[in-house]
Amino acid sequence: MKHQARKRFGQNFLHDQRVIDRIITCISPQPSDLLIEIGPGHAALTKPLIKSGAELHLLEIDRDLVSKLQHQFADTPNVSIHPGDALKVNFPEISGGRPFRLIGNLPYNISTPLIFHVLQWHEQVIDMHFMLQKEVVDRMAAGPGSRTYGRLSVMTQFRCRVTPLFDVLPESFTPAPRVCSSIVRLEPLNEPPADPGPFKNLERVVTAAFSQRRKTLRNSLRDVLETDRISAAGIDPGQRAEQLSLSQFAALARSLSYDIN
Numbered sequence: 113m114k115h116q117a118r119k120r121f122g123q124n125f126l127h128d129q130r131v132i133d134r135i136i137t138c139i140s141p142q143p144s145d146l147l148i149e150i151g152p153g154h155a156a157l158t159k160p161l162i163k164s165g166a167e168l169h170l171l172e173i174d175r176d177l178v179s180k181l182q183h184q185f186a187d188t189p190n191v192s193i194h195p196g197d198a199l200k201v202n203f204p205e206i207s208g209g210r211p212f213r214l215i216g217n218l219p220y221n222i223s224t225p226l227i228f229h230v231l232q233w234h235e236q237v238i239d240m241h242f243m244l245q246k247e248v249v250d251r252m253a254a255g256p257g258s259r260t261y262g263r264l265s266v267m268t269q270f271r272c273r274v275t276p277l278f279d280v281l282p283e284s285f286t287p288a289p290r291v292c293s294s295i296v297r298l299e300p301l302n303e304p305p306a307d308p309g310p311f312k313n314l315e316r317v318v319t320a321a322f323s324q325r326r327k328t329l330r331n332s333l334r335d336v337l338e339t340d341r342i343s344a345a346g347i348d349p350g351q352r353a354e355q356l357s358l359s360q361f362a363a364l365a366r367s368l369s370y371d372i373n
Contacts, residue, residue: 126153126156126157126217126243126280126284126285127154127156127284127285127286128280128283128284128285131280131284132156132157132160133160134278134295135157135241135243135295136157136160136161138241138277138295138297139161139213139215139241141161141164141166141213142164142165142166143164143165143166144166145164145166145167145213146166146167146169146207146210146211146212146213147161147166147167147168147169147212147213147214147215148169148171148203148206148207148212148213148214148215149161149168149169149170149171149215149216150171150198150214150215150216150217150218150226151171151172151173151198151216151217151218151219152170152171152172152177152181153172153177153217154177155181155184155185157215157217158170158181158185158191161215162185162188162190162191165190166190167190167192168190168191168192169191169192169193169194169206169207170185170191170192170193170194171194171196171198171201171206172193172194172195172196173195173196173197173198175195178193178195181193194206198216198222198226198229199222199225199226199229203230203233203236203237204233204236207236209236210236211236211237211238212236212237212238213237213238213239213240213241214230214237214239214240214241214242215240215241215242216241216242216243217242217243218242218243218244220244220245220248220291223242223244223245223248224248224264227242227252227264227268227298228267231267231268231271231272231300234271234272234300234301235300237300238300239297239298239299239300240272240297240298240299241277241295241296241297241298242295242296242298243280243293243294243295244293244294244296245291245292245293245294246279246291246292246293246294247260247291248264248294249276249294249295249296250276250294251264251265252264252265252268252269252274252296252298253265253274253275253276253296256354256355256356256357257354257355258354259354261354262322262325262353262354263318263319263322266318266322266358266361267314267315267318268298269305269358270301270304270305270306270308270311270314270358270362271300271301271304272298272299272300272301273298273299273301274296274297274298275296275297275298275299276294276295276296277294277295277296277297278294278295279292279293279294279295280292280293280294280295281293304362305358305359305362306358306359306361306362306363307362307366308361308362308365308366309362309365309366309368310365313365313366313368314361314362314365316336316365316368317333317336317337317361317364317365317368318353318361318365320332320333320335320336321333321353321356321361321364322353322354325352325353325354326352327352328349328350328351328352329342329347329348329349329350329351329352329353329356329364330342330349330350332352332353333364336368337364337367337368341367342364342367344367345360345363345364345366345367346360346363347360347363347364
């Protein structure tokens with residue numbers, strides 16, 4: 113019996129072979145790779161990944177699909193299957209502490225929190241190739257002055273080089289989603305583009321700055337940084353968050369005292 117997509121898991125199964133082939137070309141899996149695929153579903157990407165000879169770990173939350181995958185790949189030595197929620201999993205535990213590559217057709221309803229979850233291990237992640245809602249990829253890649261530039265843009269770009277690869281139309285999936293999708297490559301950076309000091313300070317500044325987008329920094333950061341300290345960082349308190357570069361956000365984060373709770 114064919115598995116029916118479950119809305120609670122945000123399941124949309126990729127079936128377009130041309131898109132599958134193009135994704136595999138972008139990933140270019142090698143026999144020496146350790147790959148973790150999030151949400152393999154019907155194994156559309158899994159099968160060609162197996163052929164590369166790479167060590168492949170499949171992370172699947174749907175128990176029915178886990179059972180099918182275990183049966184399907186029972187005799188495939190380079191495949192391991194892990195039942196679990198990607199939002200809760202410790203990825204280095206799956207990889208045994210080795211560097212790993214991440215792949216996934218991510219459910220749209222958890223894509224942003226999942227990316228933030230994964231980025232905590234950015235030093236161990238070689239790269240990530242994700243299928244996401246096009247709107248999310250646009251936000252991740254956006255620059256200052258763009259209406260899509262926001263917290264996701266800043267925090268992702270401090271950790272990764274963001275490369276949108278290509279768009280995927282709804283008819284490439286079953287069931288067809290209501291939105292267009294995009295493939296994105298994320299490559300963790302050895303060093304951030306600017307020094308923000310402790311990342312917890314950067315996170316606090318960025319979250320506060322974008323929590324009230326229409327307000328100036330003088331108002332949106334009122335509970336985080338005093339106006340004179342914003343000015344002392346070389347930034348006009350009359351600007352709005354979407355106008356600031358990564359280096360300016362880093363300057364604000366460095367100005368944030370470490371004793372603020």
